[in-house]
Amino acid sequence: MSVKDWLLALCVVVAWGVNFVVIKVGLQGMPPFLLAGLRFTLVALPAVFFVPRPRLPLRWLVAYGMTISFGQFAFLFLAIKLGMPAGIASLVLQAQGFFTLLLGALLLGEALRWNHFLGIAIATLGMFVLAEGGMLNQTTTGLTLLTMLLTLGGALSWAFGNISNKVIMSRHGA
Structure with a gap:
C-alpha cells in the first residue's frame, strides 16, 4: 500500500473512532431517538x-x-445512553457483517461456505467473551445484557439495510 492509501485508511479509523465519542457527547444533551432522528x-x-x-x-x-x-442509530444511541461503552459499541456493531451473511442466506437464498460459518463462530465466541467480561464489571463498564442486545439490534438493523440495498441494486439498478 502506498503512503496515500495508509493515510486514507488512518482517516477512516480516526473518523470511525471519533464518531462514537461524538455520539456519547451528543447523548448528554438530548434523548437517543431525537438524536437519531436529527442525524x-x-x-x-x-x-x-x-x-x-x-x-x-x-x-x-x-x-x-x-x-x-x-x-x-436508534438502537445504538439508546444502548450508549443506557451505559454501553462507546468503544465496545463500535466493536459490537460490526456484527452487522455476520448478520448480513445470515440474512442473505435466509432471505435471498445465498450460499454460505465453511469460512463464513467459521467466521460467525469466532465472532460469536468473541461477543460472548466481551459480554461476559463487561458484565462481570458492570459498575465500571456499563455493559449489561440490555445494552449488548440493543447494540446487536443496531447491527441487525444495519444488516437489514445491507440486504435492502442489495435488493434495490439488483432489481432497480439505482
Whole structure:
C-alpha cells in the first residue's frame, strides 16, 4: 500500500473512532431517538436538494432509510445512553457483517461456505467473551445484557439495510 492509501485508511479509523465519542457527547444533551432522528434529517435534508430521487418504489427507499439511517442509530444511541461503552459499541456493531451473511442466506437464498460459518463462530465466541467480561464489571463498564442486545439490534438493523440495498441494486439498478 502506498503512503496515500495508509493515510486514507488512518482517516477512516480516526473518523470511525471519533464518531462514537461524538455520539456519547451528543447523548448528554438530548434523548437517543431525537438524536437519531436529527442525524437522519441532517443526512437526508441536504441530499434532497443535490441528489435526484432514485428511480425505485418508495417502500424500498423507506426500508433503506429506516434501517441504515434511523434503526441502526436508534438502537445504538439508546444502548450508549443506557451505559454501553462507546468503544465496545463500535466493536459490537460490526456484527452487522455476520448478520448480513445470515440474512442473505435466509432471505435471498445465498450460499454460505465453511469460512463464513467459521467466521460467525469466532465472532460469536468473541461477543460472548466481551459480554461476559463487561458484565462481570458492570459498575465500571456499563455493559449489561440490555445494552449488548440493543447494540446487536443496531447491527441487525444495519444488516437489514445491507440486504435492502442489495435488493434495490439488483432489481432497480439505482
